[in-house]
Amino acid sequence: MKFWSLLRANLGRHKRRTFLTIASVALALFLFASLRSVITTIGMAAQFGSARRLVTTNATGFVLPLPVSYANRLETVPGVEKVTWANWFGGRYGDGKRFFATFAVDAKSYLDIYPEMSVPADQKEAFLQDKGGALIGVRLVNLFGWKVGQNVTLQGTIFPGDWTFTIRGVYTPTDPAINDDALMFHYDYLDERAGRPGNAGWYILEIDKPDNAAQIAKTIDDQFRSSSAPTKTGTEQAFNASFATMWGNIGLLMNTIGLAVVFAILLVTANAMMMSARERTRELAVLKTIGYSDRLLFGLVLAEAGLITITGAVLGLGAAKLLYRATNFNAAGFLPGFDVSWGTMATGGVIALVLMLASGIVPAMQAARLPVVTALRSVE
Amino acid sequence: MALVEIRDVYKTFTRGAERIDVFTGLTLDVEQGSFTALMGPSGSGKSTLLNLIAGLDRPTSGTVRVNGAEVSAMTPAQLATWRSEHVGFVFQSFNLLPVLTAFQNVELPLLLTRLSKRERDERIRIALGVVGLDDRMDHYPRQLSGGQEQRVAIARAIVADPTLVLLDEPTGQLDAKSSQEVLTLLARLNDEFGKTILIVTHDPAASGRARRQLHLEKGTFVEQGSLVP
Ligand SMILES: Nc1ncnc2c1ncn2[C@@H]1O[C@H](COP(=O)(O)OP(=O)(O)OP(=O)(O)O)[C@@H](O)[C@H]1O
Ligand SMILES: [Mg+2]
Numbered sequence: 001m002k003f004w005s006l007l008r009a010n011l012g013r014h015k016r017r018t019f020l021t022i023a024s025v026a027l028a029l030f031l032f033a034s035l036r037s038v039i040t041t042i043g044m045a046a047q048f049g050s051a052r053r054l055v056t057t058n059a060t061g062f063v064l065p066l067p068v069s070y071a072n073r074l075e076t077v078p079g080v081e082k083v084t085w086a087n088w089f090g091g092r093y094g095d096g097k098r099f100f101a102t103f104a105v106d107a108k109s110y111l112d113i114y115p116e117m118s119v120p121a122d123q124k125e126a127f128l129q130d131k132g133g134a135l136i137g138v139r140l141v142n143l144f145g146w147k148v149g150q151n152v153t154l155q156g157t158i159f160p161g162d163w164t165f166t167i168r169g170v171y172t173p174t175d176p177a178i179n180d181d182a183l184m185f186h187y188d189y190l191d192e193r194a195g196r197p198g199n200a201g202w203y204i205l206e207i208d209k210p211d212n213a214a215q216i217a218k219t220i221d222d223q224f225r226s227s228s229a230p231t232k233t234g235t236e237q238a239f240n241a242s243f244a245t246m247w248g249n250i251g252l253l254m255n256t257i258g259l260a261v262v263f264a265i266l267l268v269t270a271n272a273m274m275m276s277a278r279e280r281t282r283e284l285a286v287l288k289t290i291g292y293s294d295r296l297l298f299g300l301v302l303a304e305a306g307l308i309t310i311t312g313a314v315l316g317l318g319a320a321k322l323l324y325r326a327t328n329f330n331a332a333g334f335l336p337g338f339d340v341s342w343g344t345m346a347t348g349g350v351i352a353l354v355l356m357l358a359s360g361i362v363p364a365m366q367a368a369r370l371p372v373v374t375a376l377r378s379v380e
Numbered sequence: 381m382a383l384v385e386i387r388d389v390y391k392t393f394t395r396g397a398e399r400i401d402v403f404t405g406l407t408l409d410v411e412q413g414s415f416t417a418l419m420g421p422s423g424s425g426k427s428t429l430l431n432l433i434a435g436l437d438r439p440t441s442g443t444v445r446v447n448g449a450e451v452s453a454m455t456p457a458q459l460a461t462w463r464s465e466h467v468g469f470v471f472q473s474f475n476l477l478p479v480l481t482a483f484q485n486v487e488l489p490l491l492l493t494r495l496s497k498r499e500r501d502e503r504i505r506i507a508l509g510v511v512g513l514d515d516r517m518d519h520y521p522r523q524l525s526g527g528q529e530q531r532v533a534i535a536r537a538i539v540a541d542p543t544l545v546l547l548d549e550p551t552g553q554l555d556a557k558s559s560q561e562v563l564t565l566l567a568r569l570n571d572e573f574g575k576t577i578l579i580v581t582h583d584p585a586a587s588g589r590a591r592r593q594l595h596l597e598k599g600t601f602v603e604q605g606s607l608v609p
Contacts, residue, residue: 002491009479286475289436290489290536291464293457372436376471 007304014276018308021272025312025355026319028265029348033320035254036344041335042251044177049236051210053113054217056203057239059230063088065199066229068191071106077223079208079216084109085200087190091154091163091183093144100140101182102154103201104190107135113206116175123148123169131186133168139181139328141170154183159194176337181330204236262351270359273305277363284367285375294368301367305360306353313352317345381448382409383544383576384433389442391428391599402428403599406442415570415577417587420596426580429596430546433578434467435459447543464492468537472549474529476521482508482532483517489540507539508532510573511565527558534565538575545569547579551586563589 011018056074058064065087074083089102107128111117119127119135126148127133140146146167153164165185173180191198207216217233224231277284284297292300321340323329330338386408393400402425410416418426431437432444435451444452446466454462463469468489476485486507490500508514511531521529530550537545547566551559567589569575579590587593595602 002497005484006480006488006491009477009484013479282475283477286471286477287488288460289434289463289469291460291462291467291492293460295457296460296492373431 003300003303007300007307010276010280010304011307017272017276021269021308022312022315024265024268025309025352026316028261029313029316029351030320031261032258032351033317033340033344033348034324035258036347037320037324037338037340038254038331038335039251040341040344041338044337049240050206051213051235051237052206052208053236054205054207054213054220054233055236055239056205056220056231056233059221059232062202062232062239064229065201066203066231068187068198068200070200070203070224070229070231073223074203074205074220077216077219079212079219080205081208082109082113082206083203084113085187085203086110087187087199087201089154089159089185089190090157092157093152093154096155098143100137101179103182103184104187105184106187107184110184110204113204114178116173116178117171118174119169119171127168130166130168131189132164132166133185134165135169135171135184136167137180137182138170138172139330140183142328143181159190161193163193173336176339179330179336181336205233262355266355266358269305269309269355270362272308273301273359273363276304277301277367281370281375284370285372288370288372289376297370298364298368301364302356302360305364306356309352309356309359313348313355317348321345383412383414383447384408384410384578385443385445386429386432387443387445389432389439389444391425391432391437392440401599403439403442406599406601408594408601410576410578413570413574413576414592415567415590416579416592416594417590418578418580418594418596419582419587424596425599426596427548430469430548430578430580433544434469434546435463464489464540466543468534468540468542468545470530470533470537470545470547470550472552474521474526474533474553476529476532476536478521481518481520482513482524482535485521485532486536486539488536493540503539504535507535510538510569511535512561525558526554527561530554530558530562531565534562534569538569538573543576545575545577547577549580549582551581551583556585559583559585 056066056070058066068085071083071085074080084106086106087104089104091102093100111119111124127135134152136146146152148167148170150167151164152167153162155161156163165183187200205216207213213235220233221231287297288294317340324338324340330336386406389403389406390401391403393402406429418429420426428437432439433446433451435444435454439452442452443450449462451459451462476482477488480488483504486504487500490503493500495503504517505514508517511534513528513531513535516524516528516532521532524532534550537547551562554562563586566577566579570577577590579586581587
């Protein structure tokens with residue numbers, strides 16, 4: 001590209017202005033990528049979940065419990081192969097600034113149904129053997145420096161008092177949509193200390209064929225319809241999606257903010273491009289005198305806008321991709337698997353191209369149309 | 381056949397309701413290899429004439445031919461290519477690009493050619509050598525004196541080996557000494573390299589260097605002196 005030195009010299013003319021313009025494009029695309037990744041991560045969580053798993057909750061609302069005795073009856077439903085259950089514990093650790101999820105689970109069946117939680121065999125065994133033991137996500141190890149064998153004490157918020165567990169194992173999710181910062185302990189331990197109320201927060205079922213999901217769900221809900229605690233059964237995906245829909249409006253808000261930011265930056269970039277083209281009216285006329293064609297000058301001015309927006313995009317999108325990866329960001333556990341997807345990167349790239357066209361086309365056309373004689377006279 | 385043939389050219393500017401008839405039937409020949417000075421009072425149409433020859437502007441009617449090509453009938457794209465090959469233009473106010481070094485300024489016309497980087501470098505060195513600035517290649521315009529700037533501009537005008545070098549008051553902003561240097565350079569370009577030179581000037585010293593003087597007044601030549609046939 002033999003015009004490279006000309007382009008570079010022009011960008012270097014007002015170094016601060018060029019730098020600020022590139023920085024604003026970079027910041028805009030960084031924000032765009034971040035906001036968009038919140039939406040895509042939620043969307044991914046909603047898609048997470050095996051089609052072979054159903055979730056049964058209390059029909060009145062998933063915060064209400066179901067009798068733990070349902071487990072046996074659920075196992076007998078045709079098509080159901082495995083059953084487990086979990087309770088939301090809601091513990092607080094230390095000053096509580098760093099929140100993480102805590103569940104009481106029926107350990108053996110739970111780990112059985114979630115092969116995506118990988119635990120070393122010896123640790124798994126140790127956890128299953130110890131009623132006061134806990135299994136923690138790998139992120140908590142990094143976060144608090146916890147070690148296997150160590151005791152940790154949580155304050156119960158739903159179940160008051162100090163709860164001390166011995167860490168027996170560390171799990172690593174093989175699916176990024178699974179939280180890697182949860183703490184799990186034995187349901188038995190919770191039930192005993194709470195005075196054996198026999199409550200299960202929700203049931204997770206593994207079924208034989210995904211195609212039978214609707215039929216099996218209907219059988220289950222029909223079976224419990226007239227009991228004291230009617231159930232609502234759906235796929236794990238639907239269960240996760242119901243969380244995601246709570247985020248739906250936030251998604252809209254984020255899209256709007258993202259677009260507003262990009263639009264604001266468009267104005268900044270367009271203004272910078274116009275300014276630099278206007279200042280150079282005379283130089284553009286001189287180039288025409290030398291024999292630079294209208295089309296070439298159009299291309300050169302547009303290329304300048306392109307260099308600015310594309311450099312900004314590479315910096316902003318690259319920073320977003322690398323930063324969230326390097327810091328293993330998951331919004332304190334709310335957005336497990338947070339990642340700037342390649343789709344978002346591509347959309348960001350398209351935005352950069354649109355920015356280039358939108359900010360560069362007017363000055364480029366002005367440059368192409370510039371009448372040499374009047375341009376040379378006007379400044380002299 | 382003359383290198384530049386201007387035939388019955390009319391040029392009228394309209395500024396609002398006002399009509400300015402700069403040329404009403406101008407005819408002129410400029411021979412290949414000649415060194416011509418164009419003089420005349422301000423507003424007589426000297427710059428307009430250079431612009432017409434360079435294809436930067438079009439006559440209202442009449443024809444401008446250079447080297448057999450009808451400049452006045454070309455499209456803008458054709459004109460751009462034609463200018464890059466045939467015309468070197470030098471302005472009163474130098475008009476170097478301030479962000480480029482002397483070397484890069486001289487390179488500008490060559491970027492439009494198919495020459496390789498090596499060939500370009502060689503030509504630029506030669507051109508800067510001819511104007512005596514091969515030791516200032518990496519200087520920016522602001523690091524050069526006015527006379528040096530104008531010599532860089534002349535190097536830029538001749539580097540692509542144009543048919544015709546047009547200069548619009550090239551010494552207008554220079555002191556006497558720098559003017560002399562520029563004029564000596566132009567005479568050399570004409571003598572040694574056979575360049576056809578057309579220079580607009582108010583400066584008697586400058587016109588004295590030319591082989592032929594043209595006096596333009598109100599759009600017509602009042603007397604045409606030719607010292608050398
Ligand atoms: N683009 C234009 N629009 C309107 N009028 C113009 C334009 N260009 C030139 N003129 C007019 O045409 C006439 C000739 O102008 P020109 O610039 O050719 O004069 P000049 O001989 O070069 O003068 P100077 O010695 O001051 O440079 C002037 O009256 C000028 O005002
Ligand atoms: Mg003039």
